[in-house]
Amino acid sequence: MNDKATPPVLELANVTKTYQVKQGLFSAPRPLHALGGVSLRIHKKDVLGLVGESGCGKSTLAKVLLGLEAPTSGKVLVDGKEITRKERKLQARRIQPIFQDPYSSLNPRKSIEDIIALPLVAHRIGDAASRAGSVRRMLDLVGLPQRVLKGYPNQLSGGQRQRVAIARALVMNPEIVICDEPTSALDVSVQSQILNLLGDLREELGLTYLFISHNLAVVEHLATRVAVMYLGRVVEEAPAAELFAGPRHPYTQALLESVLTPDPNLSVPDTHLGASYPNPIAPPAGCHFHPRCAQVRDICKTTPPPHVTGPNGHVDCHLHTLPTT
Numbered sequence: 001m002n003d004k005a006t007p008p009v010l011e012l013a014n015v016t017k018t019y020q021v022k023q024g025l026f027s028a029p030r031p032l033h034a035l036g037g038v039s040l041r042i043h044k045k046d047v048l049g050l051v052g053e054s055g056c057g058k059s060t061l062a063k064v065l066l067g068l069e070a071p072t073s074g075k076v077l078v079d080g081k082e083i084t085r086k087e088r089k090l091q092a093r094r095i096q097p098i099f100q101d102p103y104s105s106l107n108p109r110k111s112i113e114d115i116i117a118l119p120l121v122a123h124r125i126g127d128a129a130s131r132a133g134s135v136r137r138m139l140d141l142v143g144l145p146q147r148v149l150k151g152y153p154n155q156l157s158g159g160q161r162q163r164v165a166i167a168r169a170l171v172m173n174p175e176i177v178i179c180d181e182p183t184s185a186l187d188v189s190v191q192s193q194i195l196n197l198l199g200d201l202r203e204e205l206g207l208t209y210l211f212i213s214h215n216l217a218v219v220e221h222l223a224t225r226v227a228v229m230y231l232g233r234v235v236e237e238a239p240a241a242e243l244f245a246g247p248r249h250p251y252t253q254a255l256l257e258s259v260l261t262p263d264p265n266l267s268v269p270d271t272h273l274g275a276s277y278p279n280p281i282a283p284p285a286g287c288h289f290h291p292r293c294a295q296v297r298d299i300c301k302t303t304p305p306p307h308v309t310g311p312n313g314h315v316d317c318h319l320h321t322l323p324t325t
């Protein structure tokens with residue numbers, strides 16, 4: 001899908017994000033490593049599916065990419081150029097978000113026209129007439145009738161509201177769209193319509209997506225590559241077809257098994273994983289996944305896993321360096 005000779009349109013180089021968290025009124029703050037050194041490369045028109053359970057760092061990563069949070073260390077590069085704190089406004093123009101919940105992400109007191117035009121107003125782009133033209137074009141693009149312009153979010157269905165959120169993201173003519181669980185608040189019947197719309201828009205506008213989801217089945221619909229996150233780290237990354245045909249990390253294997261359960265929206269069932277998600281303030285020693293891993297070895301309990309690279313991606317797991325028995 002991508003041309004490896006061209007630089008990635010979006011790159012994260014060893015990005016970390018640490019928060020200081022208090023667990024009680026009188027306790028000293030302790031570090032929570034929300035991102036523990038994430039490196040990712042996304043090429044133009046690629047869809048990188050970023051998958052993992054709640055609390056794995058997916059949303060922190062989205063905030064860093066959108067310039068809403070500064071990384072503690074590491075770099076974010078767009079077209080090979082580092083985005084610094086000063087350039088956040090430029091970053092905001094080139095990278096736009098679509099959030100999970102169209103009910104809460106749209107201001108109920110604003111008309112649909114004002115909501116879609118808001119990014120243009122905030123960035124002082126165009127005059128009133130040109131903004132109105134842009135808004136009308138966006139409605140056509142996302143398949144909404146012009147008559148909704150003067151209406152309000154509460155007059156629309158969930159799917160229509162998400163179309164408004166997509167129109168608002170695209171009105172800035174971004175290169176990269178961060179889709180943060182864009183269908184998980186919608187009825188199943190509407191989810192596939194929104195996924196199809198996102199796929200069509202990618203083709204038509206040459207967009208690049210980072211598609212964040214807890215649900216591998218949703219990611220499979222669109223992704224060209226998949227990165228699997230666990231406790232702030234990417235534990236496996238591969239082309240989508242390769243990862244779905246032969247997942248290499250035991251956590252990815254468990255996520256895929258959960259897709260086969262009757263209700264994949266329930267996230268990852270613990271029956272496959274043996275233990276609940278660990279406290280990120282006190283992660284397990286060695287491989288952070290070891291208390292839940294069905295294939296755990298003694299070395300996994302004490303020694304962090306190696307980063308094993310291949311021609312198309314990587315996996316962080318001792319199984320891929322230990323001699324087979």
Ligand code: SF4
Nearest residue numbers: 287290293300317318
């Ligand atoms: Fe499981 Fe060990 Fe691999 Fe971690 S390193 S995923 S515990 S086998």
